Amino acid sequence: MRSAVDNAVTERFKELLDRLGEKSVEDYYNPYKMFDWVDSIPEDVYWMSEDLISPYGTELVDELGVETMMRLSKWESINFYSMNVHGIRELLIEVVNRIHMPGFEIPSDFFHHFIGEENEHMWFFAEFCRRYGGKIYPTVKLELGSAGDADVENFLVFARILLFEEIVDFYNMRMGEDRSLHETIRQVNRIHHQDESRHIAFGRELVALLYKRIAGRLDETELRGIEDYLKRYVAFSLRAFYNPAVYRDAGVEDPMGFRSRLLADERRRAPELKVVRKPMSFLTKNGIITDPTLSIN
Amino acid sequence: MSTAINEVKEWILAKHAELTDIDPHLDLIENRLIDSLSFVEFVFLVSQLSGVEINVDTIELDDFRTLHNIEKRYF
Ligand SMILES: [Fe+2]
Ligand SMILES: [Fe+2]
Numbered sequence: 001m002r003s004a005v006d007n008a009v010t011e012r013f014k015e016l017l018d019r020l021g022e023k024s025v026e027d028y029y030n031p032y033k034m035f036d037w038v039d040s041i042p043e044d045v046y047w048m049s050e051d052l053i054s055p056y057g058t059e060l061v062d063e064l065g066v067e068t069m070m071r072l073s074k075w076e077s078i079n080f081y082s083m084n085v086h087g088i089r090e091l092l093i094e095v096v097n098r099i100h101m102p103g104f105e106i107p108s109d110f111f112h113h114f115i116g117e118e119n120e121h122m123w124f125f126a127e128f129c130r131r132y133g134g135k136i137y138p139t140v141k142l143e144l145g146s147a148g149d150a151d152v153e154n155f156l157v158f159a160r161i162l163l164f165e166e167i168v169d170f171y172n173m174r175m176g177e178d179r180s181l182h183e184t185i186r187q188v189n190r191i192h193h194q195d196e197s198r199h200i201a202f203g204r205e206l207v208a209l210l211y212k213r214i215a216g217r218l219d220e221t222e223l224r225g226i227e228d229y230l231k232r233y234v235a236f237s238l239r240a241f242y243n244p245a246v247y248r249d250a251g252v253e254d255p256m257g258f259r260s261r262l263l264a265d266e267r268r269r270a271p272e273l274k275v276v277r278k279p280m281s282f283l284t285k286n287g288i289i290t291d292p293t294l295s296i297n
Numbered sequence: 298m299s300t301a302i303n304e305v306k307e308w309i310l311a312k313h314a315e316l317t318d319i320d321p322h323l324d325l326i327e328n329r330l331i332d333s334l335s336f337v338e339f340v341f342l343v344s345q346l347s348g349v350e351i352n353v354d355t356i357e358l359d360d361f362r363t364l365h366n367i368e369k370r371y372f
Binding site for chain 1: 326329331332333334335336337338340341344345352353354356358
């Protein structure tokens with residue numbers, strides 16, 4: 001069976017693609033000239049909004065003290081931008097694999113904008129990491145393996161991209177408008193958020209369409225398997241914000257133990273759920289998720 | 298088997314209700330007992346139980362393939 005996006009699209013989707021494409025052209029900017037890269041960002045300030053730092057909401061904040069929390073905010077922000085670099089590389093591979101291939105003719109024009117913009121995002125995130133952190137945190141990756149069924153695989157690829165972009169966007173929005181942060185930090189987050197609002201609009205529409213296509217054909221067990229996988233992906237993404245290498249760089253004692261304590265702390269659940277509230281409610285509204293309970297630790 | 302490697306085994310079993318035991322030579326990755334979404338946690342668990350600091354960028358995948366290999370390398 002010829003499987004892809006073209007067979008699933010509606011008029012509404014085509015109109016959205018046209019609109020987003022035009023918007024991409026209008027909003028186009030030269031990233032290599034756009035940013036005010038200051039020589040350095042002071043160390044004795046927060047690099048991340050306080051409520052986004054991983055111990056937020058627990059007594060570990062007081063245990064660490066303000067100085068260590070500030071140091072931690074620096075390394076957690078470098079970790080966040082590093083996650084962006086790696087996440088973008090992975091999503092680019094998937095989209096590059098599909099552009100101008102049979103079944104993807106309709107979204108291919110949009111894919112050109114998407115690929116171009118993501119390449120630029122990857123550049124400015126990497127630039128931030130190298131300039132102000134002197135490194136990009138590495139990632140561990142096992143090959144994802146394929147779902148076997150091409151329709152399911154397409155759905156999962158774009159659902160993962162959407163979840164990743166929505167999670168990142170929560171942080172970007174918060175930091176872009178946080179007046180207590182350094183202007184360079186705010187700018188990187190604000191500009192990324194502007195581009196991502198187009199990608200997220202595209203992603204939501206596409207993921208809903210692709211799901212309709214498989215929902216009519218798969219049985220209940222298979223659909224619950226997909227739900228389960230996506231919830232595990234959300235939990236996996238949230239856990240990536242608790243990085244032992246970051247705790248080590250911030251000078252936290254026993255980084256592994258610190259991570260375990262935070263993950264086990266029930267007071268962390270509320271801030272985590274806030275991060276994924278929008279995509280979880282999108283998935284629930286579309287019947288993709290029937291039970292929104294996540295098991296994060 | 299050491300206590301530590303038993304803890305590793307119990308951790309996997311807890312995620313797979315369909316299993317009661319795991320052969321020390323079973324390929325955990327090939328058989329999808331560990332997948333891309335659980336691998337990071339798995340590496341952290343081995344690191345925590347063994348006290349060995351593991352650099353994620355220099356990991357040898359084969360060291361994590363079987364309980365036998367993990368025990369040989371880390372415990
Ligand atoms: Fe992006
Ligand atoms: Fe994006």
